Amino acid sequence: xxxxxxxxxxxxxMYRCWHISDDWFLLQMYTEADGTGGIGGATNGLAVFRGSxxxxxxVSGLPSRDLISSFGGFPYFENGAAYIxxxxxxxxxxxxxxxxxxxxxxxKGLTVESDSVAAVGKLQ
Numbered sequence: 514x515x516x517x518x519x520x521x522x523x524x525x526x527m528y529r530c531w532h533i534s535d536d537w538f539l540l541q542m543y544t545e546a547d548g549t550g551g552i553g554g555a556t557n558g559l560a561v562f563r564g565s566x567x568x569x570x571x572v573s574g575l576p577s578r579d580l581i582s583s584f585g586g587f588p589y590f591e592n593g594a595a596y597i598x599x600x601x602x603x604x605x606x607x608x609x610x611x612x613x614x615x616x617x618x619x620x621k622g623l624t625v626e627s628d629s630v631a632a633v634g635k636l637q
Contacts, residue, residue: 514564521562521569528556534593536564537614544578557581559597561614570617575610576601587632596622598630609633 518527529541540562545554559572585598595612607630610619
């Protein structure tokens with residue numbers, strides 16, 4: 514398969530990619546073009562991509578992109594969902610969001626009293 518993700522995203526380049534489950538992927542995207550074809554600047558957009566169909570969708574339900582200062586570098590995946598920490602610049606505490614790849618929607622979950630959250634995981 515070949516899919517042009519930059520074309521599907523409206524001209525934004527992919528920064529990072531993680532496998533969620535089956536043929537679903539979570540993509541962290543560049544969201545500010547700097548004259549180099551979409552690479553550079555902020556990486557404050559998340560999208561889901563389905564490899565078998567080429568479907569690309571921006572994730573909704575997250576804080577406004579202009580408020581997102583960072584995502585955790587190591588999301589957690591379980592039962593077909595992605596969990597990623599989001600840090601904002603508005604003074605709110607970091608929170609973990611659950612992303613449903615089928616609907617490309619995020620729901621706020623756990624809020625962490627901290628400056629940032631580098632990774633999300635589960636202890637058993």
